[in-house]
Amino acid sequence: MSKKHIKFNIPYNSKFSKKNILKVFKNNKFADGEFQNKCKLFIEQKINSKCVELTHSCSSALEIAMLLIDLKKNDEVIMPSYTFTSTANAVLLRGAKPVFVDVRSDDVNLDPKLVEKKINKKTKAIIVVHYAGFSCDMNYFLKLKKKYNIYLIEDAAHAFLGKYNDKYLGTIGDFGAFSFHETKNFVGGQCGALSINNLKFHKKAKIILDKGTDRSLVKNKKKYYSWKGIGSEYRATELSSALLFGQLIKCNYIQKAREKIWNKYFNKFYKINDKNFYILNKSNKFKISAHHVFALIFKSLSLRNRFILYMKKKGIDCFFHYYPLHMSNFGKKIKKIKLPVTEKIYYGLVRLPLHPSLNVSEVNKVIKIAEKFIRSI
Ligand SMILES: Cc1ncc(COP(=O)(O)O)c(C=O)c1O
Incomplete structure (x- = not known):
């Protein structure tokens, strides 16, 4: 058995990324360059999106x-509280109000029936989060979108290359947002992408991404571009794109490696029929996970904390997350509410190490030690 410390996450290091970064220096072009465009085209083709912008x-x-x-101000956007701050910040930055709704206990995704109860005249959109890379019930959310004429946005930070039926996550709602942060399956340092699935927004998106100008829309080289509206610097840098592209071209390898480890954990822990914990839903033929997170959900906060400490003492990093937004001091200023399932999940959930550099003996060690803890409680 390996004696090495087992890290929670190690970003995949592709030799292509190093080559690409050197090429950026050779090209001497650090913005709007070759790799930014290559990533955009690669992602569009891979996930079958009509328009992807790298951010x-x-x-x-x-x-x-x-x-x-x-x-705008007074608009409401429904979302889970069990998410990262960015989901709610995006809404608050426009002066609108996030409305937090509880999640389901089986997949930790928004509960569509509870969402419908919160829709009113002020509701402008729903942001679903595909937690752990595993799809929300998109059919139900698409029905709500149509019935109430509201926007549907997929926070697919965890879910690049996950699927719902035959469609890639992030391409089903009006927009899909992806993360290529260092902590995710594919890494561009700090990097992301937006899939713009609703065609009517393509032109406006370019203006926003070009700091409010029509820079990339002006085809006549003699014409100077001008200010058209609100926007900012949202594009990914060329160096980040070069790093990311080196990983994207290894996407089959990276995803297969993650899937293998995920399945190994699942097959083992599924068989341990213990009342003290359960595991997140397994992918089925309608939902293919992006295998971003493997989580155990303990029945109590003390068990979860004891587990993390036990694993740490044995040299294995395991982490909980998220601190639910509605429970934070800032979240309470928006509205004081109780979300029983979200709170239970937060108290119980712990993530196991999952990255392509984990070898078989390390995965076996994680399983063996976790099992020992579970059998001892
Ligand atoms: C659900 C969710 N949305 C958004 C983000 C923000 O991603 P980024 O760091 O790429 O801005 C995260 C980050 O972990 C996340 O978990």
Whole structure:
């Protein structure tokens, strides 16, 4: 058994990324360069999207989506509280209000039936989060979108290359936001992308991404571009894109490696029929996970904390997350609410190491030690 410390995450290091970064220096072009365009085209083709724009983060992709739908003061956007701050920040930055709704306990994704109860005249959009890379119930959300004539945005930060039926996550709603942050399956340092699935927004998106100008729309080289509206610097840098492209071309290898480890954990822990914990839903033929997170959900906060400490003492990093937004001091200023399932999940959830550099003996070690803890409680 390996004696090495087992890290929670190690970004995949592709030799192509190093080559690409050197090429950026050779090209001496650090913005709007070859690799930014290559990533855009690769992602469009891979996930079958009509338009992808590479951004410097998923946070900025979500902010762009909010600008595109012209979100304003007094508008409401429904979302889970069990998410990263970026999902809600994007809404608050436009002066609108996030409305937090509880999640389901089986997949930790928004509960569509509870969402419908919160829709009113002020509701402008729903942001779903495909937690852990595993799809929300998109059919139901598409029905809500149509019934109430509201926008549907997919926070697919975890979910690049996950699927719902035959469609890639992030391409089903009006927009899909992806993260290529260092902590994600594919890494551009700090990087992200926005899939713009609603064709009517393509032109406006370019203006927003070009700091409010029509720079990339002016085809006549003699004509100078001008200020057309609100926008900002949201594009990914060329160096980030070069790093990311080196990983994208290894996407089959990276995803297969993650899937293999995920399945190994699943097959083992599924068989341990213990009342003290359960595991997140497994992919089925309608939903293919992006295998971003493997999580155990303990029945209590003390068990979860004891587990993390136990694993740490044995040299294995395991982490909980998210601190639910509605429970934070800032979130309480928006509205004081109780979301029983979200709170239970937060108290119980712990993520195991999952990255392509984990070898078989390390995965076996994680399983063996976790099992020992579970059997001892
Ligand atoms: C659900 C979710 N949305 C958005 C983000 C923000 O992603 P980024 O760091 O690329 O801005 C994260 C980050 O982990 C996330 O988990």
